[in-house]
Amino acid sequence: MRRLEAAGLADRCVRVAPRTAEVDEVRRIHSDTYGAYLASRSSGWLDQDTYLGPGSLRTALFAAGSATEVATRVLASAQDNGFAVVRPPGHHAGRDHAGGFCLLNNVAIAAAACQARGARVAIVDIDAHHGNGTQDLFYSNPDVLFVSTHQHPFYPFSGRANEYGQGDGRGMNLNVPLRGGTTTADYMTQWQRFVLPFVGGFQPDIILLSAGFDAHRLDPEAELELESADYGVLVRDLLKLQPRLAAVLEGGYHREATAESAEYLLRGLLDP
């Protein structure tokens, strides 16, 4: 946020006040059993990566609620877009479980709120890790398209190219696994060949972008080699398919690279 403010970009945005997610919004995605489990824990490890502290659930509810608020405002608009700058991330959280620093699946809760308003939703996940939680939640859902580019094989070890979706959702899931060391040129080839036609063919009413910045070449958690400026290219490509787009922050563990990448993303949103 300091970076976006210093670059003069925050002043060009409408600030949306953070809000907590409503119980009914969370229940579209997470089970009551899981909600009760989270509420019953005061602190401790939920898995080997994911630590819950005294303020974590409250913060996660703010992240999910704020992502939902931005997404539903964008959906209700003629052609606005937005960026929910939230933590913790969400895309590894499933119906009944936390995972990979994620407690509540922010982008999934936002997508379900849009679907409840009758929208066809495309979720594009550009985090370096596969969005396994999001994929699983919509794997049989024909109204929510999911596409993920990610390093593979790599945590969480799902996200193979043959995971297409099932039942009514068959053909609505696309994974683009990438070898460690994949550079901008190779990434963009896959992006143009697979991701853009898949999203465009679905004709979504809104695109939700799981905007992780850990595919940046400086990120210590992954081995993809994207540059900060690439995020501006990616978001502009998506805006050509559907101007109503809400980005939701996911991972990103090199602070300067994450901030710089977010700046490029926001420049793309402001000047498509």
Ligand SMILES: [Zn+2]
């Ligand atoms: Zn990640």
